[in-house]
Amino acid sequence: MTFGEKKILKIVFFDRLHIRFLILFLSLAASIIGLAVPYYQKIFSTDLDNRSLIICIGLALFYLILNQMTLFIGQSESIQAQKKISETLYKHNLRLKPLTLQKKTVGEVVSLYSTDVPSLTVWLEQSLPYGLTTLFPLILTPAFLYHFYHLPISFSLGLVLSLLLLNGLMAFRQSIFFFRFKMLAADRMGLVNEWIQNIRGLKVLNWVEGFENKIIKKRREETVNRIHMLTNGQVMNSISSSVVFWLNLAMLGYFIWSYEGNLSKADIIALLWVTTVFLSRPLRQLPWFFTFLFDAWTSFKRIAQFLNLTNVHEQVAAHEKTIPEAILEVKNLSLSIDGNELLHNIDLTIKPKELIALIGPVGSGKSLLIRSLINETPFQADRFFKEKTSYLPQEHFIMSASLRDNMNFFYQSPIEHDDKIMHHLGQAQFSFELDRVQQGLETVIGERGLNLSGGQKQRVSLARQLMEPESLLVLDDPLSAVDISTERKLIQEFREICNKGSSILLTTQRFSALPECDRILFMNNGRIEYDGPAREFLSNPRYDSFLRGLI
Template sequence: MIQLFQTFKKIGWFIRTYRKQYIIALSVLLVSYVFALIPPWMIGNLTDQISSDRIELRGLLTQLGLLLATLVLSYIGNYIWSYYLFMGSDRIARNTRRRLMTKFLRQSPIFYENNTTGSLMGKSTNDVNAVSDFAGFGFMSLIDATMFPLVILLIMATTISLRMTLLAVIPMPLLIIFTKKFEDKITLYYRQSQEAFDSLNDKVLENVSGVRVVRAYGQENYEIAQFKALADNNYNKNILFQTIIAYFPVLSRLIPGVSFIIALLVGAHLISLGELSLGKFISFTIYLDMLVWPMFAFGEFITVSEQASTAMSRIQELFDYKEEIPIEDAAPEYPGRGDLSFRHFSFSYPNSTDPVLHDITFTLPHGKTLGIVGKIGSGKTSLVRQLMHLYPIDPGTLCLGDRPIEDYNVQSVRRNIGYVPQQHVLFSKSIDENIRLGSQEEVSHDRLLEVLKQADFIKDLVQLPHGLDTMTGEKGIALSGGQKQRISIARALLGEPEILILDDSLSAVDATTEANILASIQQYRQGKTNLITAHRLSAIAHADLILVLEDGRIIQQGTHNQLFNTPGWYRDQFLHQQLEGGQDHDEL
């Protein structure tokens, strides 16, 4: 039960926010109780009057009319409190999901390394639904399982028979004893079932996103077997959970059944002694029947509350997660201008002890282009991603203008950066919608065509079935690798960022397309900073400064001509690529 109070505490912010709806719902619910308790008394009273011939037709019709009116008012009250109560529970689901999405979008890559996509989806769906059920159905069940039966028992004891009431309720504490015994197992089994569901989610996402690889290597049967094992585990965990909670409906009906038997025996005895009228006995049995739902509601409340407690704990783990790069709204805004400086910069990923960047030192004047080359795994991507401040770094080792990057509002820094990653990220939307994600403002159609021209994508539009309205499919599956790269480039160019990062973003295009894109960048981005990582040296030969990385260290730096005329990795690689591509040095 301690967990129950903790759950109420965790969602207290919501109940306080929407206290008006809850107050209305609770008030109308209590009034509905009054109307619901009147008919049994009226039926008993009417029975006694009929059995003793003390009622006329007019009086009978009047009482039946009042009985009908009471029932109608009770149903109207039920509709009103249900509307306000479940409106509140729906809002808690909506607001919790909004908070979760806000939390997800503020997190660094470390968060996603520690939380799988399947787990995040499970918490955003099943766990949120469990909390929502608690705020609606659970709240109703709590009132029905506590206040309603107490009022019924009070009426039974004071207006009918105290002795019969006490004897009839003897079996009812058994439900509380059973609940206390199994509540820990309910919590455990629910958590296990949700964790199994998370794993199942992960496997589905992996297979859907990697279906081409699975087919290419003929691993369909293996993946099906893996999925079956996870599905079976999910099934078994759910069966364990459902087996426990299945006891509650049975006991909720069995215990009142025992009470009915006691009431029949005692009631028959009291009637034979003349201590109880037939009408009151009928009223008593109706009231006793009305206790069936509170008993059932008690079991439902325990189940829902234990689910919600576990679910809220899982959700709260996300809310309590501390951002590695906090967003300080009071921090100064990055103006988007100024030199870019790395000062003896070293970096290790949080879950690794081996540095990926060692003593990086260079300055790139504002408005210039930086090219970064090196072997695979030399640290090119790790270097350019530091500008988005995704990971904690040593203070003062990376500066934008005259300030360390950590002094700026991190969102203002990212707003000034257009980033095209190695892995193309396209959403299951139209090409038009995917490109417009690159700007926070309304963009004209002409501006859209302009960036498509800069990304050398115009020629592809005529080949697409619906032009800009063509759907890209999940992760751009309907497009070629080169098309996805150019759409990503167009998206980055749309917002006219002060800093553009192309992280090996020309690898899937041919030499002519690459040359067209680079020419557009040089023409339209004069006075703005560009960072380009590449394996083809032709992509960075025009850069104002070129860095050659090896094992996270700068082993060469300079312009293309300086590096070409200096023996070393750059010259050797350039000559090798020149022989392969048949390109002359003077053409660059």
């Protein structure tokens, strides 16, 4: 059994174990009391004793109360389990690195919360209470009929097993439709999420109709599956509704042709209570009990599979620095993914007050090196030391909130830090006038920066990082969406930040920024081929063809 499976089973069945035993006890008590009703009913029908009638009515009411209590406790425990499983998924998701999640779509992860968690906890909400209130009557009834009416155990058990087999097969078929429903919903959710995120680009490329057709096609598959699911469910309901009739017919046939004793009117009334009243509810629940059981099993496997995802952590021989003034020291760093070596023997040292440009052809390994430096890849290194680091990714995160909230990274943030915000927006060359932000810090920015251009989003994200600069700032292509004039001003701001003690490592494809840097790191084929002063790099004929490409 895997870690994920153990974790889920513990939450569902072993957390608050005394409550699970209470559900078991109430279900068994309800079944025993339900079978006691026909016993006292028979006594009343024979003796017309008021005391037996009162006991019979009281037991019937108590039977219904215990059943409802079982269901209510199961539903309450289901809500508690949903909360705990969701928290477990959330914390696990936060621990996973992008490389670990690269094969999981957003729709698939969201469907774990929206579909699989509620489906899984049906084990507590319905399968456990319904299962016990269904199976206990089916198990105890043959013993009751044998003891009071000498009905052969083989006959009654044969009927019970036939019902279990029939309902199990129908439920298994229904659970397949349920599973397809969850998978198709996850696929559609992923497509819709991708459509929403890229709607502007799709419009520009005139791909809206083609992409929407993919969503419509997936929705049609869902509809066809839903029709099959509803049809099969109606067949299940029809069969389960008629089971009581066929059960009464089988019992009647036995007592007419095979029973050697005499049945009184009281015996017939008691038998009708058992088959028509006591067993009617379990028999109606039986197909859906199996359906939810199988459906929860598929969700159990999906959630367990996600919880079994583990990061491949970096392997570092030593974490201490050997250069006293270094804020970053890396020795012999390599990275292999799926058997492919992507970074080779990287040596890198960064000291305070350095402005360093990391450049290289597309696919040379710049982004992988950046991600390794922020511990987001499973690299190996002989030595890896790093002081506190700020990181600005290429994909800028913008909240659907005011500009002030986006800078403070806090919803409904106070105005007391507005002066500081304005200062750092200025550092990032974000101007209310030039950028046409008419309401200043109160300006509401749409989801994912809908109301901002690419350059504006980039500068807002940069300003947010500059509010609390660490010893090392790692900036992934911060100049890609700005014009030449803004680029020069940003480089000057970077220089001032470095003069105050921090260091900046930035990736760029802008040649004009290189002369202002202290050092150039040139990467090619996963290796740092040059690490030295910018002037020497720019005057080296070996890199002329690359620099002409940048120009």
